Amino acid sequence: MRINSAIIYSYIYKYKLTIIFLMKSLKYSLLTILLFVNLCSCSNEKTDAEIIDTLDPSLYYEQLDIAYGQDPDQTFDLYLPANRSQNTKIIVLVHGGGWSAGDKSEMNAIKDLLRLDLPNLAIVNINYRLADDDNAPYPMQINDITNIVEHLKINKDKYTISNKLGFIGISAGAHLALLWSYAFDTKKQVSMVCSIVGPTNFTDPAYLNNTNPNLQELLDSYGSDAPITYLEEVSPYHQATNTAPPTILFYGGQDPLIPTTQGTALRDKLQSLGVAHGFTLYPEAGHGWTGLELLDTWTKLKAFINTYI
Structure with a gap:
């Protein structure tokens, strides 16, 4: 076929x-x-942003190295307590280092004390851009604090926190905390500020007439021949008014970098302005202390925070 x-x-x-x-x-x-x-x-x-949007306020939350700018130093660590609400206040920690050094990790001991003894507070431990030959500390570092506060305000619903905050600063960080609280808190968000060995007055004769080369090197961060008007602008002492937030001050009588007058002059001005304040001088202490003096500092600071924040 x-x-x-x-x-x-x-x-x-x-x-x-x-x-x-x-x-x-x-x-x-x-x-x-x-x-x-x-x-x-x-x-x-869910993306990271969406996860943040849905944070459960009943749970403890922490996030490290949150960026608030493009510079590697523009980061902060965030610690949010469990069972927080829109009334949860914030403590901002500002490290020292002569405006040109230091890191937020140096404030971890205070962060741990706050978490242990004042567990209902949110904590923000900040880094800021460090000064060098090409970048003056002012207004750069003040601007960084402003950006952090603005970030917290924008994200207050995500984090479930209030707009109210307090500052704890050490050395140069104490100066920045005081200056921002006195001169740049235009919305009156600061409930209290603490200075531990912080410079307060660059027009103090003890600074202007000093013969200590190490001290002068630090002061030169704000200009070796800066005019008095500029030194007043960057001095918390000259920026304090009767609307300044409650302020607590701690100083060492043998501090080679911060003369006693940096603390006593601001204490006296706050007294004259009617601003609530506390002041402690440890006569034999230097630029920091330990032992019973440190315990005394924490006891007074904790009581001050409980009263005003």
Whole structure:
């Protein structure tokens, strides 16, 4: 029997079309399945921003090295207590280092004390851009604090915190905390500020007439021949008014960098302005202290925070 080649070719052509159709159908089916799976997956996954948006205020939360600018030093650590509310106050920690050195890790001991003894507070431990030959500390570091406070305000609903805050600063960080609280807190968010061995007055004769080269090197961060008007602008003593927040001060009588008058002059001015304040001088202490004096500092500072924040 002869087989008609035309019929064979016809069957082959139809069979080929059928295979192509099936392959295309399978391809589209697979694409549909993949698309469906992808959509389902996307609906269940959350970005970091979305996770922050849905923070559970009943749970403790911490996040380290939150960026608030482009510079590597523009970061802060955030510690949020469990069972917080829109009334949860914030303590901002500002490290020292002569405006040109230091790191937020140096404030971890105070952070741990706050978490232990005042567990209902939110804590923000900050880094700021450090001064060098090309970057003066002012207004750069004040601007960094402003940006952090603005970040907290913008994200207050995400973090479940209030706008009210307090500052604890050490050395140069205490100067920045005082200056920002007195001169740059335009919305009156600061409930209290603490200075531990912080400079307060660059026009103090003990500074202007000093013969200590190490001290002068630090002061030169704010200009070796700066005019008095500028020195007053960057001095918390000259920026304090009767609307300044409650202030607590701690100083060492043997401090080689911070003369006693840096503390006593601000104490006297706050007294004359009617601003609530505390002042402690440890006569034999230097630029920091330990033991019973440190315990005394924490006891007084904790009571001050409980009273005013």
